[in-house]
Amino acid sequence: MKIVEIFDSIDGEGIRTGQPATFIRLAGCNLRCSYCDTAYALFGEDEPCVYEEMTVDEVVKKVNPNYRRVTLTGGEPLISPEAAELVTRLIENGVEVNIETNGAVDIVDFLKRVPSSEKLFFTIDYKLPSSGACDKMIWRNFESLRPRDVIKFVVGSDEDVREMISVTERITPLYEKMQKMPHIFVGAVYGKFDAQKLVNIILTEPLLKDARFQVQLHKIVWDPNERGV
Numbered sequence: 001m002k003i004v005e006i007f008d009s010i011d012g013e014g015i016r017t018g019q020p021a022t023f024i025r026l027a028g029c030n031l032r033c034s035y036c037d038t039a040y041a042l043f044g045e046d047e048p049c050v051y052e053e054m055t056v057d058e059v060v061k062k063v064n065p066n067y068r069r070v071t072l073t074g075g076e077p078l079i080s081p082e083a084a085e086l087v088t089r090l091i092e093n094g095v096e097v098n099i100e101t102n103g104a105v106d107i108v109d110f111l112k113r114v115p116s117s118e119k120l121f122f123t124i125d126y127k128l129p130s131s132g133a134c135d136k137m138i139w140r141n142f143e144s145l146r147p148r149d150v151i152k153f154v155v156g157s158d159e160d161v162r163e164m165i166s167v168t169e170r171i172t173p174l175y176e177k178m179q180k181m182p183h184i185f186v187g188a189v190y191g192k193f194d195a196q197k198l199v200n201i202i203l204t205e206p207l208l209k210d211a212r213f214q215v216q217l218h219k220i221v222w223d224p225n226e227r228g229v
């Protein structure tokens with residue numbers, strides 16, 4: 001596997017915010033978002049992608065046994081050919097796995113290749129227009145989530161706000177009918193969209209009544225450009 005970095009930290013976003021986890025960052029991504037803050041994990045950028053080839057065994061051994069929580073991230077972790085094998089091994093070892101994925105890889109197909117487990121959940125981005133990758137979203141991903149999964153919106157413009165509300169409007173009736181709404185987390189593109197404005201939108205938009213506002217905790221605790229935290 002092409003591993004950019006493995007480190008222990010606290011989860012900076014989503015339902016495990018603040019909890020210790022082992023981060024496994026895989027190299028490569030199928031998107032190029034305008035606000036990407038992990039260009040060092042992508043191929044073909046100005047900054048060369050530095051990675052280490054490791055076997056699944058070697059990666060599994062790096063997981064901190066005290067936490068037994070992994071955040072699998074990238075780049076886009078699900079484009080790695082060994083991702084399903086790694087996730088399977090982690091689940092078999094009793095590790096809770098949070099897969100941070102970008103909405104442009106078919107997670108329905110991926111779920112067929114790993115054991116069914118309560119210990120696995122996705123934090124899936126819905127890329128909004130300002131990302132430049134909105135047209136790459138695979139819609140069935142967003143219709144197939146479980147209550148433990150997270151849809152994440154990162155808002156960088158007023159157009160993004162409109163698209164986020166429109167997407168929420170499409171998926172809400174579907175999940176409410178099945179009584180299995182996934183979590184919705186909303187954050188601002190760092191330094192690009194006013195956080196107070198976004199909070200006010202959440203407070204006044206009925207469709208976002210159950211959404212949770214979030215900041216990227218690791219960008220507050222550490223220098224926003226620091227790696228491996």
Ligand code: SF4
Nearest residue numbers: 029031033036075102
């Ligand atoms: S999906 Fe994530 S890693 Fe890939 S380009 Fe977009 S922000 Fe960067």
